[in-house]
Amino acid sequence: MEQIDIAVLGIGKMGETHVEAAKASPYVRKIYGYEPDKSRATERGRELEIETTSDLDVILDNPAIKFIDIAAPNAVHCELAIKALRAGKAVLCEKPMGETIEDAERLVAVAEETGGFLQLGFELRYSKAYVKLKEWVDNGKIGSPVNLHCRYFCSEFHHKDSWRSNSPGSLIGEKLSHYLDAQRWYMGSEVKEVYSLTAPNVVKYFNHPDNHQINTRFVNGSIATLNFVMYIAESDPSDPLLDVMEKQADDGHFLQLYIMGTEGAMEFDIFKRRLRRWQFSDGELGIESKIVETITYDKAEDTEQMHNVHGQNLRVIELVAKGLPPENPAKDSLMSMKLCFAAERSEKEQRAVSMTEYC
Ligand SMILES: NC(=O)c1ccc[n+]([C@@H]2O[C@H](COP(=O)([O-])OP(=O)(O)OC[C@H]3O[C@@H](n4cnc5c(N)ncnc54)[C@H](O)[C@@H]3O)[C@@H](O)[C@H]2O)c1
Incomplete structure (x- = not known):
């Protein structure tokens, strides 16, 4: 070797x-x-x-x-x-x-x-729970993905005068690039346009916004939204996603991902350590939905399942x-970074940004 x-x-x-x-x-x-x-x-x-x-x-x-x-x-x-x-x-x-x-x-x-x-x-592309969702999408378990929602609320753990708080680069690149890359991965389509909103900061010492509502439209017509706030959860001095998950699960922390498709839906709820899959069918009275698969895992697997650096x-x-x-070719990662930069520009210029502006 x-x-x-x-x-x-x-x-x-x-x-x-x-x-x-x-x-x-x-x-x-x-x-x-x-x-x-x-x-x-x-x-x-x-x-x-x-x-x-x-x-x-x-x-x-x-x-x-x-x-x-x-x-x-x-x-x-x-x-x-x-x-x-x-x-x-x-x-x-x-x-x-x-x-x-x-x-x-x-x-x-x-x-x-x-x-x-x-x-x-x-690293989400190597984290077992996210890989499982990708497998479900690729195996057609939810039909064609049409709508992705991610809610990510955590505590402020970047701290005053740290390089992160002082950086002019936003949390979109620093934290949310993982989840925007995952959007492209799951939706299997390039991005058409992005419209991102941000409200005035609660965290005054950040050199960038502390909240983002990022809306993405893909070339294939599917859409995604990522909702991030970095202050609501009860404060924790360490990484909010490891070690103290049980406490964080009910103190304002959320990290949930839902992907809805034409034939079903799936969810990953990190604080519940749970993946679920719904299947839709044509019922007599209308569309029917049934939970057909649930996967849970143990605390010992946290890192491997959702943060597998x-x-x-x-x-x-x-x-x-x-x-x-x-x-993961660098050219593909560059497309995810372009989505991040386009979302930043959208917030600054308060308009939808077409990805044609980045080609
Ligand atoms: N993939 C993930 O989930 C994940 C999680 C955390 C951090 N990160 C990334 O890892 C990087 C480091 O984050 P961290 O939490 O370890 O920060 P950190 O502040 O703990 O570590 C950064 C280190 O880099 C050193 N440093 C400063 N200037 C340098 C330079 N010019 N050249 C080389 N080293 C220099 C600092 O002294 C420090 O030891 C960041 O880019 C961050 O986005 C990724």
Whole structure:
């Protein structure tokens, strides 16, 4: 089995998850970490028990490092990914693909020009519950999907003066890009237009809106809506979607996804740890609907079912070690990012934005 050396750029909270995945991969020989600040690099190296540096060139110039994993703040994603691709490394980059459409397009152009491996961290495509919904859609269990609803309410956990709160890049890229990418994945169609609304902020220290109502129309006529608010749920200092789900299930947190089709519907309710599927039939009095499948899972499976960064990384490392192409091509992820940027523009300009403006 071919083993590779890998480097994680940005070894904060998510970088640690990436390091842990690399430690668990049979395809990894050695793991390096990069932090621009020397003392932080040393401290994180000690905590994560990996070799670290604050000199990026040490990583880029090392021919044994074949794979670079980017978990740095959003503003530097594209800059780091472009450097890595130009140095001949395969790249897995956390979402979002930069904070501007220009950066995202530049990155994909460099991947095409260099022929390098580039995949974006849209981990829902590796999370078991979301994959199950995709299987149901692809197997025709709900007929043709026509209407998708996602309600996502959480607490404010980005905090005052953090890079997230100060970022001019909105929560659409930072958080909702996962769910907008999933819309395209499930509806199986490109986006025609997007109209997004935002109300005045409750969280005054954010440099961007704290709420979004994003409406998407697809080329095939289907529609989707994503409703996000980042303050209603009872406060939790940690990631609101892990560890304390039982408490959060009834304190204002919601993460629910419904997809309605011509012949049935399906639901994933994260706080109930439950997937359900309805089937429609032509009854004597009118359309009849019946719940025909319910899947529940245990707390121990939370991460794997709905936040499977670990599984995604194991798979992407394997692809790179075997010399295989990305499973989610960067060009496809760019289309999801265009939807994010179009939604931001829609809010700023208070109008529907056609995707023809992004082609
Ligand atoms: N896929 C997901 O579900 C998911 C979840 C959380 C975070 N993320 C993404 O992971 C990234 C990191 O998030 P986090 O929660 O770990 O943040 P964090 O603040 O905990 O970690 C970021 C790290 O990057 C370091 N850093 C700062 N400037 C840097 C630079 N120029 N180059 C390299 N490193 C630099 C910081 O010192 C810090 O250690 C973000 O892009 C975020 O969107 C993805």
